[in-house]
Amino acid sequence: MTHAVTAEGLRKRYGDTPALDGVDLAVREGTVHGLLGPNGAGKTTAVRILTTLLRPDGGTARVAGFDVVRQAADVRRSIGLVGQHAALDEILSGRQNLVMFGRLHHLRPAAARARADELLARFGLAGTGTKPVGQYSGGMRRRLDLAVGMICSPPVLFLDEPTTGLDPRGRTEVWDAVRALVAAGTTVLLTTQYLEEADQLASRVSVVDAGRVVAEGTPDELKSALGGDRLDVVVRHTADLPAAAAIAGRVTGAPGDASVDLDADARRVSAPVRDRSAALPEVLRALDAAGITVADIALRRPTLDEVFLHLTGARNTTENTTGKAAAG
Amino acid sequence: MTVTAPEIPRTAAARLRWALADGWTVTLRSLHHWARTPGRLVAALLFPVMIVLMFGYLFGGAMAVPGGGDYREFLMPGMYAMTMLFGIEATFTAVARDATKGVTDRFRSLPIASSAVVLGRSVADMLNTVLGLAVMIVCGLAVGWRYHEGPARAALAVGLLLLLRFAFLWVGIYLGLTLNGPEAVMAVQILVWPVGFLSSAFAWTGTMPGWLAAVAEWNPLSATMAATRHLFGNPGAGGTTWVAEHAAVMALVWPLLLVAVFLPLSVRRYRRLDR
Numbered sequence: 001m002t003h004a005v006t007a008e009g010l011r012k013r014y015g016d017t018p019a020l021d022g023v024d025l026a027v028r029e030g031t032v033h034g035l036l037g038p039n040g041a042g043k044t045t046a047v048r049i050l051t052t053l054l055r056p057d058g059g060t061a062r063v064a065g066f067d068v069v070r071q072a073a074d075v076r077r078s079i080g081l082v083g084q085h086a087a088l089d090e091i092l093s094g095r096q097n098l099v100m101f102g103r104l105h106h107l108r109p110a111a112a113r114a115r116a117d118e119l120l121a122r123f124g125l126a127g128t129g130t131k132p133v134g135q136y137s138g139g140m141r142r143r144l145d146l147a148v149g150m151i152c153s154p155p156v157l158f159l160d161e162p163t164t165g166l167d168p169r170g171r172t173e174v175w176d177a178v179r180a181l182v183a184a185g186t187t188v189l190l191t192t193q194y195l196e197e198a199d200q201l202a203s204r205v206s207v208v209d210a211g212r213v214v215a216e217g218t219p220d221e222l223k224s225a226l227g228g229d230r231l232d233v234v235v236r237h238t239a240d241l242p243a244a245a246a247i248a249g250r251v252t253g254a255p256g257d258a259s260v261d262l263d264a265d266a267r268r269v270s271a272p273v274r275d276r277s278a279a280l281p282e283v284l285r286a287l288d289a290a291g292i293t294v295a296d297i298a299l300r301r302p303t304l305d306e307v308f309l310h311l312t313g314a315r316n317t318t319e320n321t322t323g324k325a326a327a328g
Numbered sequence: 329m330t331v332t333a334p335e336i337p338r339t340a341a342a343r344l345r346w347a348l349a350d351g352w353t354v355t356l357r358s359l360h361h362w363a364r365t366p367g368r369l370v371a372a373l374l375f376p377v378m379i380v381l382m383f384g385y386l387f388g389g390a391m392a393v394p395g396g397g398d399y400r401e402f403l404m405p406g407m408y409a410m411t412m413l414f415g416i417e418a419t420f421t422a423v424a425r426d427a428t429k430g431v432t433d434r435f436r437s438l439p440i441a442s443s444a445v446v447l448g449r450s451v452a453d454m455l456n457t458v459l460g461l462a463v464m465i466v467c468g469l470a471v472g473w474r475y476h477e478g479p480a481r482a483a484l485a486v487g488l489l490l491l492l493r494f495a496f497l498w499v500g501i502y503l504g505l506t507l508n509g510p511e512a513v514m515a516v517q518i519l520v521w522p523v524g525f526l527s528s529a530f531a532w533t534g535t536m537p538g539w540l541a542a543v544a545e546w547n548p549l550s551a552t553m554a555a556t557r558h559l560f561g562n563p564g565a566g567g568t569t570w571v572a573e574h575a576a577v578m579a580l581v582w583p584l585l586l587v588a589v590f591l592p593l594s595v596r597r598y599r600r601l602d603r
Contacts, residue, residue: 053436053602054602055603073336077336085430087434090429091361091364096360100353100357101438103350105438106439107331107334151331152333
């Protein structure tokens with residue numbers, strides 16, 4: 001299978017701070033590849049290098065078969081970029097934006113207008129008329145942004161945190177649009193700090209932390225690497241949580257308290273299990289013997305969230321840094 | 329339907345054609361802005377008119393004009409040049425907004441010549457300036473300003489004004505690529521004023537203390553003001569310093585110098601966006 005995006009040993013420093021410290025990537029054609037990491041991990045820097053906006057200090061990268069430094073013009077012809085901020089003209093209407101960017105892709109005027117109408121319809125924006133983009137909702141802007149990125153059906157599309165700041169409905173709208181693009185054969189490199197997003201969209205994920213790829217694989221592989229399934233127990237009374245955690249840890253043979261998660265708000269204990277078939281009835285029996293009332297109990301695959309915390313050492317995941325150099 | 333991007337042009341002529349076409353697309357964008365936000369356009373065009381009325385009628389009576397000439401005859405060439413100066417703010421704001429909103433990055437990710445974006449900006453801003461200057465000239469004629477040296481010299485004066493605006497275009501582009509954030513916009517909006525006032529726009533330098541008159545006469549704006557006053561046959565041309573005596577030359581030298589400094593700086597700044 002051929003690769004639409006490859007990178008070897010990409011390096012980039014901002015002053016004394018290394019943003020990328022030797023990143024390798026290989027994105028297969030026609031797939032969604034997730035670049036997952038906390039703020040400041042280097043995701044946006046990687047995307048900016050791959051889209052020719054930034055020159056790497058070291059390493060090489062090819063997009064759609066072209067070198068991002070030496071054949072930048074060819075790369076630009078082969079890509080669509082949807083950055084973190086909807087890069088649209090807010091005074092113009094959606095259609096005027098699409099026509100303008102279509103013209104900048106060197107479509108003839110009539111072709112640019114036809115393409116604009118087609119994309120407006122495809123992204124559910126046909127009814128927006130002459131309304132300026134400045135008055136669009138967040139989800140509408142993002143969809144228009146995607147539409148602009150798709151004007152010339154680029155073989156490779158870069159999406160840099162496409163759903164940041166969107167409400168759940170807007171997020172679903174964008175996800176549906178991305179799925180439709182991939183179904184039509186586009187390769188997508190997606191950065192995200194939402195683990196659910198990578199899980200939903202990406203067939204492979206590279207976990208990035210501090211400018212390096214710390215793990216790579218399918219979402220399932222990454223989850224398996226963490227040690228298989230987890231057992232969730234929700235107790236009726238919050239006071240029972242510590243006891244339930246101790247029991248769950250003992251019965252499942254979890255090595256130490258660290259791997260047993262406690263969520264007081266949800267009254268939930270979560271422990272990794274090795275033996276799927278035995279764990280659930282045993283834990284249930286032990287809890288019953290201790291007089292703990294169970295509200296819910298279930299076996300499940302670990303979330304990418306847990307994989308992520310495990311791999312990146314739980315750093316920075318709740319921080320929200322702003323600023324170009326720091327973000328991503 | 330899938331649409332395929334046309335091949336990248338490989339010859340110089342084809343590249344030039346693309347750059348011109350793309351530049352025009354970027355210009356059209358600004359023209360669409362005028363059509364979609366006419367209120368903003370009208371406000372921008374009428375702002376210098378308001379200043380003419382304010383100075384011409386409110387302060388005009390107290391102003392000394394060399395040779396006892398009419399103050400509004402003296403004021404208008406100053407205001408024409410001031411209108412060129414206000415253009416810095418327009419260019420700066422547009423460039424800075426595109427940079428912060430990510431539009432500049434989107435342009436840079438497209439298969440277009442980097443010169444096209446700047447070209448489009450220049451044409452749009454110059455068209456806007458021509459419109460603004462036309463409004464100001466009508467305003468001038470309405471308040472009693474006249475050109476006395478014939479249409480050819482008046483046209484030459486307009487040419488000098490547009491040259492000054494072209495120089496300020498590059499100052500605006502450079503500032504827009506270098507500074508960003510609302511504070512920077514505010515700073516530029518405010519700093520335009522002392523630069524404008526420290527010239528011969530509103531007051532004859534003959535009424536100023538010697539050192540201040542020298543500062544005002546060395547202001548590049550004053551060279552254009554003095555030269556256009558001369559060409560229009562309005563009072564107030566000339567002065568005591570060397571620059572004032574060579575205003576016609578300096579009205580060419582200053583703008584060309586500004587272009588010579590800020591054009592390469594802007595290009596360098598744009599190229600370095602990938603660092």
